[in-house]
Amino acid sequence: MPVDAANIEFYAPRFKIEINSAELAAEVSHTIQNVEIVKELNKPNSFRFVVQDEFKGGAFKWLGHDLFKYGNSVSIHMGYTNNMIKMLEGKIQKITADFIKGTAPTFTVDGADNPYTFLTTPSGPKVFRDKTDSAIVEEIAEMAHLEAIVDATEEVAPRKTKKGGKSYLQFLEDLTAANKGYEFFLAERRLNFVKAKQDAKSLMTLTWGKELINFRPALNTTEPYTEVVVRAWDRSGKKLIEGRARAGEEQKQEEGKRLASQIAREIYGDVVKVFTNKPVRTVAEAQREAQKELDKASNNFITGSAETIGIPELQLRVCLSLDGLGDWFSGKYYIKKITHRIDQNGYRSLFEVRRNAL
Known part of the structure; x- marks a missing residue:
């Protein structure tokens, strides 16, 4: 059951790591200083955790142990005592160590989704x-x-x-x-x-000064186009193929809002981008290419990075509403990258978002 974002800070954050299908014993889990999961659109997911080792009798307790051997399978859950969510299954790919005089040695275990190598x-x-x-x-x-x-x-x-x-x-x-x-x-x-599900209903609302710890947005009116034209010649070289996408035809993210292309037109007038190097063969293909480029440009209208208390339900492609940020930056956003991290400071979720309307 999802944890209410308004009350989530009162729960104890937890992580659970399984290696080769066996959950780490408490003795081992207590040596892990932090755990991090990173998920990003159009890229494999990755994980990282740091182990505080012991050096006794001229030997390390965990560094070189079969438990953390490269190639081992890893499954990681994160969340709270009554709300643990499986974040990732992957394999250990890289191990790096820090040997600093006067301090206990640590090593970092990195990996990614199982199909990463293929x-x-x-x-x-x-x-x-x-x-x-x-x-x-x-x-x-x-x-x-x-x-x-x-x-x-x-x-x-x-x-x-x-x-x-x-x-x-x-x-x-x-x-x-x-x-x-x-x-x-x-x-x-x-x-x-x-x-893309950027027109989906918001999963939850995060408010600056409450659940939302920080937010760094950027509004850029120079990215959107008011019209995109894709032109090419058919294989005979005798017939022009053309597709167009005009202001206001982007995928809607918020009802009742002005889309980025419409705002750009108000400021700059016509901003037409013409592509002549797209390998299109039909008008339908040219139309799809034009629409894709219009959407791509408008998706960069408002972007931002944020940090909130740890919320395991925050995942890729989730829509959420951010509040308390004024007229320009309060609204509905689409998550394009999410990082879940548990360390000595507790559980935090860091995410990157986009928005194509105002």
Whole structure:
């Protein structure tokens, strides 16, 4: 059951780490100084924790122990005594140590999602024939032994190629960029390729001076366009292909608000961006490319980074309302990056957000 954000500070923060499916004993957990989980759109999730070691009789107690060996499987839960949420499953990839005279040695354990190695390792060329992009993602998920969660795309491409020397992560980034409003992210054993949910209902409201510890927003009117035009010639070179996306046609995030492109038009008049280098073959493709570029520019209208008391329900693609920040910065935001951290200062959630309206 979710913890009320207004009362969450009265609960005791906790973490639980399992290595190779076995929960760490209390003796080991007490040596862990901090735990951190980072999740970001279009990137693998990662974890980090720091171990305070002991040096007795000329030997370290934990450094070099099989428990923390590279390649071990790790599962991490975070939250509160009555509200623990599984944050990540991954593998240990890197171990770094600090040996400083006069202080107890520590070492840091870093890792990422289980499919990280497969997705990020450059590999040979791979040709996909007569498939939609969503079907290609499903095939990649199967290759990575993941469950695919996709929102279906419509266009069937005769041929798409992942070039040799390129990773599947880079190829997924290209597929995501080619589809308006799509994002990909990993969640446990699932590869998600889905439409952005920035029009979803706010999960909760955080108020500055209460749950919201700090917020650093930036409002930038120079990023949005008032219109995007994509032009290309068909294969014969005789027919012009053109697609347009105009002010006010972005995906709505908040009802009753002016979109970034509309505000830019009020300030600067017409700000038209023309693309002539997009490899489009039909008017529909050109239209989708234009819409994608309009949305992309407007999503940078208001961005910000924030810190709040630890709230395990705050995850990627969640919408939340921030209050007490004045007319310009109070409103509904979309989380594009989230960090959960437990250390000597308690449990904190740090997140990056975007907003396309005012």
